[in-house]
Amino acid sequence: MSDKFKAIVINNQNDKFSRDLKEISKSDLKDGNVFVKIDYSSLNYKDALILNDGGKIVRKFPFVPGIDFSGKVVESEDSKFKKDDDIILTGFRVGESYFGGFAQYAKVDSNFLIKTPKELDNHKAMMMGTAGFTALQCAFAVKAREELLLGEKVKDVLVTGATGGVGSIAVMILSKMGYDVHAVTGKKDKNEYLKDLGAKNIIDRKEFDGESKLLEKGTWDGVVDTVGGASLTKILAQTKPNGIVASCGNAGGIKINTTVMPFIIRGVKLWGIDSSGASIKRREFLWNEASKLIDFAKIQSFTKELSFTELLDTYPKLLKGEYFGRAIVNPNK
Ligand SMILES: NC(=O)c1ccc[n+]([C@@H]2O[C@H](COP(=O)([O-])OP(=O)(O)OC[C@H]3O[C@@H](n4cnc5c(N)ncnc54)[C@H](OP(=O)(O)O)[C@@H]3O)[C@@H](O)[C@H]2O)c1
Structure with a gap:
């Protein structure tokens, strides 16, 4: 050189x-x-x-x-x-x-x-990049409800900021894991895109605006939240008993205004995700899972x-x- x-x-x-x-x-x-x-x-x-x-x-x-x-x-x-x-x-x-x-x-x-990993290459690795790695971390945090907590099978998973880098890849991974993915987006023209990634249902971002009750109908077994802010308050109130909310982003704000109720009445777990500080052991595990869970031809598109x-x-x-x-x-x- x-x-x-x-x-x-x-x-x-x-x-x-x-x-x-x-x-x-x-x-x-x-x-x-x-x-x-x-x-x-x-x-x-x-x-x-x-x-x-x-x-x-x-x-x-x-x-x-x-x-x-x-x-x-x-x-x-x-x-x-x-x-x-x-x-x-x-x-x-x-x-x-x-x-x-x-x-x-x-x-x-x-x-x-x-x-x-042998199953990947350097091009695929950066098609995922930090966004894809974070999506994997979040998806495995949600999945931990089944293994770590010996809970019942995860069924309904909410993903916010679904058309973003983390959100899109999370939708893909979670649907491949066999879950029903409910994708929250502010982009009305991206329904087909999200369905093609594996989303079962699309929800308008506006549904998470406004005041939340202390507890609402428990709907989500797991959540991948890239948005934070006010909508996270509502999401916590809508999470089922022992549900896991993987919080990784703040695209919608940094403040949350919640109560202890989801945590002490339903045992909801708020699981913070920091991709930057993940251990090497965790990184090796997650990057090795990528080829099983990610459709790289789709990401390429x-x-x-x-x-x-x-x-x-x-x-x-x-x-x-x-x-x-x-x-x-x-x-x-
Ligand atoms: N913790 C970590 O280790 C880690 C790692 C990577 C990223 N992050 C964070 O995760 C977040 C997402 O990252 P990204 O790379 O996916 O970003 P991105 O590609 O810019 O996607 C963010 C998505 O959030 C939604 N959004 C944007 N503004 C919003 C608002 N005001 N209210 C509600 N939703 C809004 C949009 O999706 P829709 O239009 O579909 O709603 C947008 O596509 C960022 O906050 C980023 O800093 C954290």
Whole structure:
């Protein structure tokens, strides 16, 4: 490789925020013990916030964002990884505190990496990206009602923000698990899309607006909630005894105004999901389940492959809710 390679660099000088496609060198990569040639990265909501103005998440500049990537090991100081191993990185504050995946190369801590499972490849891994990994985590949290709690079989599962990255893949996984998926969306024109992913029933987002009673009719065995805010209050009141609500997102707000009633009268469990901090053991388990539960041909049909220049044109649309589908970033396009 030549010493120089392409990267998106964000900067914040004299209160002027900038994001540019630049050439940087290996010596600019300060952290980590594994040097990786990146095949793909993906565009997540958090990436869009960071590209916009740092999102109050990135504190040191200049900085290379990108919270996930897949690629091939070039050099490793850890014997767990050797040259040409395919690897996946999501989270662990990469792209937030450590230089990330919007570059042709990255250097990363070996403790953050897993090997790409044989049943997947680096392209499929980033079609899933952080969104797909989070959807898997949420789906297995819901499924835990059957195994961990030795409860009855899960039947009805609600997914909010269903046309989003996490929501869409969660709908697909949960229907493959055999559950009746009820998809909540604000997009009236996406009913067919959600049915094609496996949703049994589509619910208008507005039905979760407004005041909630302390307890409403218990309807959901499980919930994957990407929206948070006021609708989560209603969802908790509508969850069946011993139901599990996997809360991963805040697309609709960060405040919830609930009571103890769903928890002490019905034993409802609110299960927080943090994909960034998941253990390596958990990551290996979940990534190995992906090929059994995800229809990659279907994800491909709503995935766009972006160059770095296209990435810079696309992220504002994601922030405005105008982007639909998955976006993977090809640093060599
Ligand atoms: N905890 C974690 O580890 C983790 C990991 C990944 C993502 N997340 C979070 O999960 C959430 C979803 O991520 P994503 O990548 O799927 O984002 P996304 O692709 O932007 O999808 C978010 C979806 O939420 C719905 N939505 C948007 N604004 C809303 C509003 N004001 N009220 C109600 N619904 C609204 C929309 O779906 P409809 O139009 O279909 O309703 C939208 O497509 C984000 O908050 C993200 O930060 C958390």
